[in-house]
Structure formats: structure tokens, C-alpha cells
Amino acid sequence: MQQDNNLALPVGITLDRFIMRQQEAFPYATGELSQLLRDIALASKIINREINRAGLIDITGALGRENVQGESQQKLDVIANIRFIRALINGGQVVGILSEEDDEIIQTGNLNAKYVVAMDPLDGSSNIDVNVSIGTIFSIYRRVSPIGTPATKEDFLQGGRKQIAAGYILYGSSTIMVYTTGKGVNGFTYENSLGEYFLSHAEMQMPKDGKIYSVNEAYFDEFDNPIKEFIQEMRQEAGCMARYIGSLVGDFHRNLLKGGIYLYPPTRKAQNGKLRLFYECYPLAFVIEQAGGKATDGQKDILDIAPTEVHQRSMAYLGSDCLIDKLGNKIMEHHESVIKQLANI
Ligand SMILES: O=P(O)(O)OC[C@H]1O[C@](O)(COP(=O)(O)O)[C@@H](O)[C@@H]1O
Ligand SMILES: [Mg+2]
């Protein structure tokens, strides 16, 4: 087991103890954020249990209704949503919740709470019934609305760089919780029989370069030229491989460990990209930047995208430094050649 240089905490320490030690590193911390991280971990343990036995208790399949995104809601989408909302309400640290599964901001009634949470309760919904890795994504902000009042949209429209903490839980061959509070990225693996998360991935650093590209190639013909060129070059480069499971958290986590790039460009159906800014792009951009990777919409860092609407979407390219730079250069070159052509008309 490797030693964690940052907080000098041994790998294998429990999440609870890690959170406590992180809190001790902040003299003015009052414990609310620590409690909130524990509440998120608790909700994920309950969802983990539901996922593991989904096929046995008939919670697979669609619910027969759509969410605000116009997507058919899976039963587990709704169960995960309810479980998270309940854990955050009972935990008392959150005044408002923005969820992929709800049109409006959910008021928890904890009017004196300091934080709001944006979440994708279950990511990779198309993989729920087929036993492929799925996840949960979360993002935490300190509220800007006055204490003692309900949460407002402004509490969420602060911008990606105002996130206090963000992360995800991957329900895969093992369950792992990965998060950052702006001081590096750490991963905790769930030990089912003990019901505890243990530090297993300390100070995660994304390889600067990579050989893996994750994109839904079914849309290839709809992509802009620079994206097509980038993918074609990845295809031709020795040792490169396509890996796409259709669960953002799963593809993201693999590439974070091994080096690579996840791309969700604009398509005919999703002209602004498919992924949601507040509970998919912003939180994973915070994590990847803290781990030495990059996240862009092709023009600017995702964390610098101006927030306008709580369920807004964005194109997203999340990956190793060198690959994002290479893609960025391609997009820029393309724009410059278009400008030149227009100037010559
Ligand atoms: O089927 P597509 O168009 O490739 O989209 C897959 C992407 O959509 C998502 O499923 C969207 O997330 P949700 O499952 O939370 O709606 C991502 O996890 C995944 O990367
Ligand atoms: Mg999602």
C-alpha cells in the first residue's frame, strides 16, 4: 500500500477518518461540509445495495414517464433520486437540490443550511438493466441566498469555479467514490461486508497523455471536421483503442486512471451537446483539473462556461492534457482556415 504524501494518510484509512483529517486541515471548518460528504456516501451505499439486487426485486426497466430532459425515466433513476434527496434532507446540511430527474429546484426545508447540491442520481441509465457500470455524479456549492430563506436559482448559477466540492460514485466491478474539495482527488473503494469506504486511490493524477478515446461513433458522420480528423488520427495511431461503455462515469473513471479522452460533441439531435452542465460537466471538469487533466467545450475550459439555465447542456471533451491540447489545436486551425476562406470571398 502506498503512503499519501498530501495529508500523510495511509491508503486503507476509512472515508470518515479521511474527511475528519481533511477538516482538521481547515482551522475555520465547522463540520457541515464533512457531514454533507458523509450523507452522500451513505446514500451511495443504499443505492449500491439496490443496484446489486435490482434484478431480484423488479426495479429494472422503465417507469413509463419522462424527465425534464425528455428522457424515459428508469425505475432506478427515480429510486436513486429519492434515496439521495432523502439522505440530503435528513442530513440537514443542504437547503436546495438540483437533480437531473426534477424540473424545479427541490427545497429541503433546511433553511439554515449552508450548501446546495446539483446531482445526476444515476448516470448511464441505458446500462442499468444490462449490468454494465453506472454511477452518480454530485457537485456542491455554498449558498448565496440568505440563511433562513429557501434556495434560489442563483445558488446554482454561480459558475463551475465556485464549486466547493465535486465527485462521483462508480457502481462497477467494485464501488468507488472519487471526489475533490479543491485539494487534489482521492478515491475510496467500498468494502461491502464492512459497509465502509476505504482510501484506495490517493492523490489521483491523470496521465498527461493517453491512447484511449471514448466517443459514440454512431454519430461520427454528424461531427464537425476537426472532431472527425481528431478521431481518425486516434484510430490510425499505433496502440490507440476505442473504449465507450455509454456510462459517462465509467468511461471517465477508466480514462482518469489510464489516460485518454472522452468526447461528446454536438450531434444533429443534441446541437449543444448531450451532457448537462451542472451535474455532469462542471463536477467532472473540477475533478479532472484537480487530477492534472483538462475539460473543454472546444472553445474554453468547461469550468469557465457561463451558467444561464439549470438544466443547460454543453459539448464536452474531458481528457489527458496532451489529447485536449491536440483537439483544441485542431478546432482552432479549422476556425482560422474558415476565417481565411471567408476573407478571400
Ligand atoms: O447513448 P449516447 O448518446 O452515446 O449517450 C451516452 C451518454 O449519455 C449518458 O447516459 C447521459 O447520462 P444519464 O444516463 O444520466 O442520462 C452518459 O452517461 C453517457 O456517456
Ligand atoms: Mg448522466
Ligand SMILES: [Mg+2]
Ligand atoms: Mg442520470
